[in-house]
Amino acid sequence: SQQGEEDPQALSIQEGENATMNCSYKTSINNLQWYRQNSGRGLVHLILIRSNEREKHSGRLRVTLDTSKKSSSLLITASRAADTASYFCATAASGRAGGTSYGKLTFGQGTILTVHP
Amino acid sequence: GAVVSQHPSWVICKSGTSVKIECRSLDFQATTMFWYRQFPKQSLMLMATSNEGSKATYEQGVEKDKFLINHASLTLSTLTVTSAHPEDSSFYICSAQILAGLTDTQYFGPGTRLTVL
Numbered sequence: 001s002q003q004g005e006e007d008p009q010a011l012s013i014q015e016g017e018n019a020t021m022n023c024s025y026k027t028s029i030n031n032l033q034w035y036r037q038n039s040g041r042g043l044v045h046l047i048l049i050r051s052n053e054r055e056k057h058s059g060r061l062r063v064t065l066d067t068s069k070k071s072s073s074l075l076i077t078a079s080r081a082a083d084t085a086s087y088f089c090a091t092a093a094s095g096r097a098g099g100t101s102y103g104k105l106t107f108g109q110g111t112i113l114t115v116h117p
Numbered sequence: 118g119a120v121v122s123q124h125p126s127w128v129i130c131k132s133g134t135s136v137k138i139e140c141r142s143l144d145f146q147a148t149t150m151f152w153y154r155q156f157p158k159q160s161l162m163l164m165a166t167s168n169e170g171s172k173a174t175y176e177q178g179v180e181k182d183k184f185l186i187n188h189a190s191l192t193l194s195t196l197t198v199t200s201a202h203p204e205d206s207s208f209y210i211c212s213a214q215i216l217a218g219l220t221d222t223q224y225f226g227p228g229t230r231l232t233v234l
Binding site for chain 1: 123149151153159161162163166208210212214222223224225226227228230
């Protein structure tokens with residue numbers, strides 16, 4: 001089964017509106033990260049939230065984590081056309097540093113966000 | 118800081134040839150590098166974990182003899198796609214982790230688009 005499933009698969013909004021993307025996962029995690037990818041480009045790290053954190057903010061980004069429900073959400077407030085991209089959540093499995101699973105990320109399927117000017 | 122480069126950014130080759138992709142951490146030392154593959158409109162799938170000075174650890178279903186990984190130094194890992202076929206055409210992305218255990222953040226390269234004719 002796929003770790004890090006996201007919804008919606010695609011989201012289309014107007015500039016100025018808020019965008020919310022959700023991510024669910026199946027196994028215990030050390031942390032959950034959100035990345036952005038512009039079409040055909042590499043990934044940009046947005047924010048990391050650890051398993052003992054519930055909410056984190058960075059500029060217009062707000063991430064929540066509910067480990068009891070194994071889910072996370074990414075909120076982008078006051079969206080801009082430049083926010084148009086694919087957004088991926090990625091989970092890092094819990095484990096000891098140096099262990100074989102440490103640091104490995106499992107990516108969700110992603111949400112394609114389109115912000116119309 | 119924490120920049121990862123990949124070379125080449127794109128490559129077109131004939132079926133049956135081998136292609137080498139380089140991943141470099143430009144301003145930090147990376148004990149661990151990861152190689153991902155991304156098909157169009159899909160998420161990233163981890164192929165292998167590369168640790169400096171040791172053999173790479175491949176994910177289930179990834180042929181180690183086809184995708185040769187060498188992590189010869191703390192700033193360079195290479196992925197060689199041997200005897201490439203059209204189904205190997207994909208976007209290959211590497212990431213680098215600074216001194217695993219001290220930080221959870223991976224820094225991603227810009228990706229290499231491989232097209233096999």
